Amino acid sequence: MGGQTGFGPVPAGEGGGPPFAADWEARVYALAAVLRRRGLFNDDELRDAIERLPPGEYLAASYYERWLAALETLAAEKGVP
C-alpha cells in the first residue's frame, strides 16, 4: 500500500505502540513462527493468505487479527482437522 493516501498520522506517540498489545497477539506471532518452522507453510504462503483476506476485512482488522485470519485460512487449506 505504498503511496496510498487517506491513512492519517502515524501513531508515533507514547513510544508508538507495543509490539504486542495483548498476550494472544504474541501467541499468534509465535504460532506462525513454529508452524512455518515445522513446514506447514512458508513465508510467502502466509503473506499470500493475508493478502487474500477480503478487502473490507483486511482494512478493518488489526495487524495480528489479519495474521490470525490467515492462519485459520492456511489451517483449512492444509487440511488440519
Add this chain to the structure above:
Amino acid sequence: MTYQVGSRVRVRTGDPDHHTRVPRYVRGHTGEIVAALGRWPVPDDSARGLPPRVETCYAIRFSAADLWGGGDHTVTVDLWESYLDRP
C-alpha cells in the same frame, strides 16, 4: 545475473492475480540498480506451492519526482529479475 549495477531498468506493469512482491507504486517506473542482492526463490512461485524459479534480486532506486511527481527523496525497492525489463 542479467543486469549490471548502475544500469537502469524498468519495472514491468501488470496486475497478477497471484501473490507478488512488486509494490504497485513502482510498476511501469524506471530506476537505477544500486546493488545485486542474493539469488532467491521467486515469491510468486513459492506462494502458490510451485517449484520456484531462483533469480537474482536487485535493489533498485527510484526518484520521488518520478514516482510521485514531486519530492526530493529516493525510494529503493528490492525486485526479482523477472519483475524487470530493459528500459
Add this chain to the structure above:
Amino acid sequence: MTGHEDLPAAARARRLEERLIAAGLTSDDEIDDFLTRLYANASPVNGARMAARAWTDPAYRALLLTDGNAAASQFGFTVAPPADGGYQLRVVANTEQVHNVIVCTLCSCYPVSLLGPSPGWYKSFAYRSRTVREPRAVLAEFGVTLPDTTRISVWDSTSEARYLVLPARPAGTGALGEDQLTALVTRNGLIGTALV
C-alpha cells in the same frame, strides 16, 4: 449459529491453537519456549551494540556495511541467511548528506532478531503508505526535522533483505566507551525515525 469469526480474537486464537495442538502440529510448550527465547534474545540492544562498535572500529564499520550477516554473527546474534529461514542484513549509513528510513509497504517485514518485535506504528497503514511518498512529513510526526540539504533515502523491504540504519555518531561523544555509546542508539534510530 454464531460463526467462529464472531468470537473475540483471543478466544479465536486459543481455539486455533487447540486445533493445531490436537493435530500434533505444535504444543503449548513449543509456543511458550518460542516466546521465552524471543523476549530473551531479540532486542534493539543488539542493533545498538553493532552501531556502537561501528562507530569505534573502522574495520567493523566496513564489514557491517558490506556483509551485515557476518557483522551480526561476530556478536553471536542470530541472522541466518535467507536459505536457512533468516534474512540478508543490509545496513545503510546516515551521513550529513543522506538520512535513511526503513519501511515495508507490503506487509511490515522487520529485522526482529536485531531490533526485537516491531512497534505498532511500524505496522500501521499510515506508516506503510506514507513513508515512501512523504518521508519528511512522516519524520516530522516523530519530531525529526532534517536540513533541506539532507536527502532522504527510503528503503522498502520487499525481499529477503532486511534493512538497518547505522545512525551518524553524535557530536561530542569522542570520550565515551562502547557501552555508553550503545545506550545512545535507540530502536527508532536504527529504523530511521529518530536521530541519536
